[in-house]
Amino acid sequence: MENLQLIIPELFISIMIMFLLIFGVFKKNSSQLVYNLTTVSLVAALALIINLDTQIQSSLFNNSYNIDSLARFMKILLILSGIFVMLSSSKYVQISKISKIEYPILILCSILGMMVMISSNDLIVFYMGLELQSLALYVLASFNRDNLLSTESGLKYFVLSALSSGLLLYGCSLIYGFSETTNFNQIMVNTKEIEYGLTFGIVFILVGLAFKISAVPFHMWAPDVYQGSPTSVTVFFALLPKIAALTVFIRFLYIPFYELGDQWQMIIIFLSIASMVFGAVAAIGQKNLKRLIAYSSISHMGYALAGLSTGTTQGVQSSITYITIYLVMNLAFFSCLFMLKRNDEYYENIDDLSGLSKNHPLLSLSLLVVLFSLAGIPPLAGFFAKFYIFVSVINEKMYFLAIVGLLATVIAAFYYLRIIKIIYFDPEKEKFETKHNLGLKFTLVASTFFILAYFIYPSGIVDMISQININ
Amino acid sequence: MNFPILSSLILLPTIGALFIFFVRSSNSKYQSSKYVALFITIANFFLSLYLWIVFDKSIIEFQFVEEREWISGFVNYKVGVDGISILFILLTTFITPICVITVNATIKNRLKDFLIAILILETFMIGVFCSLDLVVFYLFFEAGLIPMFLIIGIWGGERRVYSAFKFFLYTLLGSVLMLVAIISIYWITGTTDVIKLYELGIDSKYQNLLWLAFFSSFAVKTPMWPVHTWLPDAHVEAPTAGSVLLAAILLKMAGYGFIRFSLGLFPDASLYFVPLVYTLSLIAIIYTSLVALMQEDMKKLIAYSSVAHMGFVTLGIFTMTQQGIEGSIFQMISHGLVSAALFLCVGVVYDRLHTRLINRYGGLVSIMPKYAIVFMVFTLGALGLPGTSGFIGEFLVLMGAFKKNILVATIASLGVILGAAYMLWLYKRIIFGKLINEDVKKMVDLKRFEIVTLWLLVLPIIFFGFYPEPLINSIEVSVANMIDMNDLNKINKLALGD
Numbered sequence: 022m023e024n025l026q027l028i029i030p031e032l033f034i035s036i037m038i039m040f041l042l043i044f045g046v047f048k049k050n051s052s053q054l055v056y057n058l059t060t061v062s063l064v065a066a067l068a069l070i071i072n073l074d075t076q077i078q079s080s081l082f083n084n085s086y087n088i089d090s091l092a093r094f095m096k097i098l099l100i101l102s103g104i105f106v107m108l109s110s111s112k113y114v115q116i117s118k119i120s121k122i123e124y125p126i127l128i129l130c131s132i133l134g135m136m137v138m139i140s141s142n143d144l145i146v147f148y149m150g151l152e153l154q155s156l157a158l159y160v161l162a163s164f165n166r167d168n169l170l171s172t173e174s175g176l177k178y179f180v181l182s183a184l185s186s187g188l189l190l191y192g193c194s195l196i197y198g199f200s201e202t203t204n205f206n207q208i209m210v211n212t213k214e215i216e217y218g219l220t221f222g223i224v225f226i227l228v229g230l231a232f233k234i235s236a237v238p239f240h241m242w243a244p245d246v247y248q249g250s251p252t253s254v255t256v257f258f259a260l261l262p263k264i265a266a267l268t269v270f271i272r273f274l275y276i277p278f279y280e281l282g283d284q285w286q287m288i289i290i291f292l293s294i295a296s297m298v299f300g301a302v303a304a305i306g307q308k309n310l311k312r313l314i315a316y317s318s319i320s321h322m323g324y325a326l327a328g329l330s331t332g333t334t335q336g337v338q339s340s341i342t343y344i345t346i347y348l349v350m351n352l353a354f355f356s357c358l359f360m361l362k363r364n365d366e367y368y369e370n371i372d373d374l375s376g377l378s379k380n381h382p383l384l385s386l387s388l389l390v391v392l393f394s395l396a397g398i399p400p401l402a403g404f405f406a407k408f409y410i411f412v413s414v415i416n417e418k419m420y421f422l423a424i425v426g427l428l429a430t431v432i433a434a435f436y437y438l439r440i441i442k443i444i445y446f447d448p449e450k451e452k453f454e455t456k457h458n459l460g461l462k463f464t465l466v467a468s469t470f471f472i473l474a475y476f477i478y479p480s481g482i483v484d485m486i487s488q489i490n491i492n
Numbered sequence: 493m494n495f496p497i498l499s500s501l502i503l504l505p506t507i508g509a510l511f512i513f514f515v516r517s518s519n520s521k522y523q524s525s526k527y528v529a530l531f532i533t534i535a536n537f538f539l540s541l542y543l544w545i546v547f548d549k550s551i552i553e554f555q556f557v558e559e560r561e562w563i564s565g566f567v568n569y570k571v572g573v574d575g576i577s578i579l580f581i582l583l584t585t586f587i588t589p590i591c592v593i594t595v596n597a598t599i600k601n602r603l604k605d606f607l608i609a610i611l612i613l614e615t616f617m618i619g620v621f622c623s624l625d626l627v628v629f630y631l632f633f634e635a636g637l638i639p640m641f642l643i644i645g646i647w648g649g650e651r652r653v654y655s656a657f658k659f660f661l662y663t664l665l666g667s668v669l670m671l672v673a674i675i676s677i678y679w680i681t682g683t684t685d686v687i688k689l690y691e692l693g694i695d696s697k698y699q700n701l702l703w704l705a706f707f708s709s710f711a712v713k714t715p716m717w718p719v720h721t722w723l724p725d726a727h728v729e730a731p732t733a734g735s736v737l738l739a740a741i742l743l744k745m746a747g748y749g750f751i752r753f754s755l756g757l758f759p760d761a762s763l764y765f766v767p768l769v770y771t772l773s774l775i776a777i778i779y780t781s782l783v784a785l786m787q788e789d790m791k792k793l794i795a796y797s798s799v800a801h802m803g804f805v806t807l808g809i810f811t812m813t814q815q816g817i818e819g820s821i822f823q824m825i826s827h828g829l830v831s832a833a834l835f836l837c838v839g840v841v842y843d844r845l846h847t848r849l850i851n852r853y854g855g856l857v858s859i860m861p862k863y864a865i866v867f868m869v870f871t872l873g874a875l876g877l878p879g880t881s882g883f884i885g886e887f888l889v890l891m892g893a894f895k896k897n898i899l900v901a902t903i904a905s906l907g908v909i910l911g912a913a914y915m916l917w918l919y920k921r922i923i924f925g926k927l928i929n930e931d932v933k934k935m936v937d938l939k940r941f942e943i944v945t946l947w948l949l950v951l952p953i954i955f956f957g958f959y960p961e962p963l964i965n966s967i968e969v970s971v972a973n974m975i976d977m978n979d980l981n982k983i984n985k986l987a988l989g990d
Contacts, residue, residue: 382605393638398634398637398664399630399631399632400631404631404634408627408671411671411675412675412678415675415676415679423675424669424672427669427671430668431661431664431665434660434661435661441641442653442656442657445642445645446645446646446653446656476631479562479563480561480562483563
């Protein structure tokens with residue numbers, strides 16, 4: 022019973038899923054109502070998480086489920102992003118005719134899966150959470166089923182993701198075979214010596230995880246899925262799964278296999294460098310904003326992994342800081358994207374932004390801030406994100422990684438500047454609509470303000486994150 | 493004194509920018525925003541003037557130091573001034589209002605945005621010159637790219653996009669290595685506080701690499717040959733106010749950085765790399781002077797002359813003599829005034845004829861006599877005629893150089909002659925000669941606001957040419973201290989048998 026008290030947020034969301042499903046089926050034309058109720062239940066779940074005693078560090082259900090500071094922080098981050106995604110995309114969902122009752126419920130399912138992933142301390146629990154979130158995401162990606170691209174992206178994501186899940190499961194079975202347990206803490210106890218099977222297991226699991234956060238060379242799905250999915254799903258893809266996958270990365274690397282650091286460190290460094298460089302170079306030629314942001318997020322994941330590759334607590338904390346700031350920046354970017362609407366049609370090509378600054382000075386200013394921040398130019402939040410990463414990387418004397426990473430930021434700066442150029446230097450086009458719903462405006466203003474004003478009090482988030490202990 | 497005067501200097505322009513941003517101007521020409529900007533920048537100038545007056549020139553230590561916790565346990569927001577930085581702050585606050593006055597004629601669209609950009613840029617520029625923490629310095633140093641990128645890109649000429657990108661990416665590329673170096677310094681010494689670093693010193697085995705990392709950033713920004721190519725493009729395409737700020741202040745950030753960080757933090761490495769800097773400076777002086785001689789575009793010519801003048805600056809700094817460093821600082825201040833004035837002069841004729849090609853002009857002396865007079869003062873200032881501030885700087889630099897290396901000094905002196913050649917020839921081609929072109933004949937002489945801005949620059953150029961004492965006075969102690977500190981390091985090393 023005590024265990025159940027600690028997972029009240031998860032239980033609450035599960036109950037809401039079932040309730041909304043029944044409610045939606047019985048009440049006609051209730052899709053908007055269900056959508057709003059979903060948002061409300063996310064807020065309630067957030068309140069429940071915050072309400073939990075912060076001092077608690079416990080492992081539930083035979084040590085397979087962790088409620089600790091890491092889980093708590095990541096869940097808050099997750100649900101907050103979920104709320105903002107719901108707020109900002111509500112109008113889009115209506116207009117794009119994907120406003121069905123299943124849509125918000127699938128989002129809830131996926132969030133539930135991610136919460137399980139975040140807390141998991143056992144390979145089987147982790148896999149369960151992963152599949153719950155992925156299955157919901159497959160459907161979400163192809164939710165706009167009349168659209169060829171959307172269907173394609175759903176299918177593509179499903180096939181590739183199933184493959185990576187298979188690899189991951191195979192890795193789990195190898196690890197189970199060599200350590201006789203699926204529990205993370207037990208694995209650490211049982212695997213003092215390095216065996217080939219174990220290394221293979223680690224590699225397979227890392228491949229599966231790298232796929233989920235779209236690190237190079239397992240990124241192939243990301244651009245197509247980002248572009249094909251409805252934008253409201255793309256923003257979901259860009260934010261939430263990354264939080265869950267990164268948390269699993271941290272737990273997996275730093276609990277069972279911390280001692281085997283030299284086995285996985287090279288892999289992470291490779292993933293990191295490949296993602297940073299590839300993401301930066303491949304984004305240069307893109308014409309579609311969603312596709313571009315896919316490459317940009319690949320590159321950003323590279324930086325987050327760079328923090329993880331250090332093998333220090335400080336590195337992990339810098340990665341968490343990075344992902345936090347990354348979330349805000351992407352949220353702001355997508356909010357801007359949601360504002361590019363004219364006659365009930367959304368625009369997502371870079372050329373559509375041409376001369377935006379003349380007709381929409383405030384919107385362009387936010388985009389300017391967001392883009393410079395994504396490029397990592399001080400004094401915006403994006404700079405600090407990178408700064409913390411490099412501080413931890415250089416502390417470990419990994420100069421090569423640091424210099425490659427910084428050079429990649431220069432390459433990346435080029436394509437961000439290109440968008441700014443189109444917004445500010447190019448001739449103007451037709452006006453977009455200026456009326457937007459309150460949720461969207463609030464999301465944009467809040468996130469832009471966070472990015473702009475972060476430098477005034479940078480310690481706030483760092484202090485919060487430094488409370489997190491990993492082991 | 494408890495009043496945070498430096499932070500107010502930094503913040504005031506931003507507050508002005510926010511004010512302009514949020515307050516809607518009723519008329520479409522944004523006259524009121526202009527007056528707000530002018531008021532703010534002038535207030536800032538008087539504030540910095542006050543700072544200069546109360547500043548105690550006989551003290552070695554940094555003054556008006558403010559320290560606040562920023563990134564907890566890691567970086568503190570720390571600002572302060574010594575005799576060197578205070579001059580640059582003064583230069584910044586002096587040039588910015590002049591830029592604001594010029595927007596009248598040069599900026600046709602989006603005046604409000606332009607003023608905001610200039611004000612934000614001023615914040616960053618002042619921040620660079622007073623920050624006493626490496627991370628804070630880096631922050632301001634890099635942040636300046638954003639407004640400058642927009643100034644060139646939005647209000648620039650035909651090839652503005654290319655120039656803006658080149659400016660941004662070149663500078664960013666140079667700077668990222670400096671960030672690696674700054675973080676490394678933190679891990680080597682445990683602090684990024686400049687004053688503490690001066691006391692602690694950095695182990696000489698790390699110095700060379702760190703020096704190179706800083707050098708890569710400052711060399712691009714100075715700009716030194718061969719990474720100077722962004723400057724002519726940026727200058728040519730930028731609007732007048734942008735060129736002025738770029739030449740007068742942004743370039744000086746690098747020279748200031750050389751003195752404050754390269755010399756101050758890595759004395760051994762600076763000594764080690766002296767031949768490299770000498771070589772690059774001499775190439776800059778001679779080669780870019782020759783290039784300047786052949787330019788047909790006025791702005792390009794002045795841009796190349798900037799590279800040559802900055803060559804003198806780097807040369808002077810790395811002579812590591814009292815005269816050399818003082819001369820460099822003086823040269824930077826003087827060049828800040830003179831190049832700003834020259835770009836304004838180009839702007840004056842460009843606004844009338846909309847071309848920068850030298851051969852389209854000629855014979856201006858008969859129709860624009862007032863213009864001819866001020867332009868002559870600036871030309872003579874640029875070529876370093878005794879009686880103008882340009883002379884003092886070059887003279888001191890050469891004096892320092894002769895002390896250390898006669899060959900280098902001799903070659904550098906040739907640069908003075910070349911400087912005279914291209915400047916006088918430019919003057920001859922524009923001002924004298926026959927009035928041939930019809931449209932040139934219709935040009936009108938200086939308007940009132942142009943007279944004000946240009947004469948505001950003539951006065952200090954001549955004043956400091958005859959009476960350099962106030963400036964020299966202000967930097968003397970700080971420079972001497974810097975040199976002492978370097979010598980002290982060496983003596984300590986010798987004593988330790990290093």
